[in-house]
Amino acid sequence: MELAIFLMASALSIAASILVIIQRNPIASVMYLLTSFVSQVILFIMLNAAFLAMLQIIVYAGAILVLFLFVIMLLNLRREDFGKDIKLKFKPLAIAFAVVLLFETTVAISSSAMLERAQAQLPPEFGSVQAVGMELFTKYLYPFELTSILLIVAVLGAVVMAKKRL
Template sequence: MSPILIIFYFLAAITLSTAFLTIYSRNPIHSAIYLVISFFSIAGHYLLFNAQFLALVHIIVYSGAIMVLFLFTIMLMNLNKEDEVHKPRITRLGAVVVMSITCLVLLAIFVNSNPIVANEYDSNGNDFQSIKALGKILLNEYMVPFEFASVLLLTAMIGTVLLSKKEKTGKKNE
């Protein structure tokens, strides 16, 4: 077995286990930490695909900015154990069953797929990994979705601030 394949399986195990722990953890801070670990392992997958720029952008955007936004949301909502709605065991069991079935379907798809061998690719000599090529594509062809994503993140931030705002009482404390 090649070292790349071993690294891939190791990263895949980390990604799947931390993704499961993100969903299954009761503590929201622990869930956010598991999500960050999952994001870093996905960035490792990008490195295996020789997409260094995409891996770094993934780490900066998701592990940095989005997770900071999640953590601020969690802290501002002040989630306590007393306020948490307890789900019945049947709901948790159903979630585990659905996740297991999804994993089995994905495993069956991966086992029955025909991977493309590296020597079957037709190379036209274009470098799609360069920052110049990515910049041209992002700011020409994908300008509108890029701007929609920024407006969506701004709206999410404003919504978080408005949801976390405390209601004012009728009397002022002097």
């Protein structure tokens, strides 16, 4: 049962990812990206990451993808430009990179020493909001505060960039 859900979620995620990059219409791409993210949420839940699964839905599906849709709407792309979105000149390059990278990944995974160690015993609250929050506000308090600075900089940068004239 677990295996079936894993296979379905990962197949859906990979198929949706492929459709993202071969779609002509950017709006359809965003919808496939949403499908891919939601099926990755299923994988997150299978990995005992309940908090991150919720965060993925709220941040990615709820905020980032809506931002994408807004910008596509603002851009007012012409339909006759859709066909020019994929440049086949770079296809051999892309395939070469993909083969090399996949090969490397497979070799690295199959020769990794990680796989021989015994699997850690997970406590029942692993990955819950409370557990991740404790970690975030004790051990990682300083990096956590730094992310707020990052967000402020990003907000200022976005406002400055999108302004018509300074």
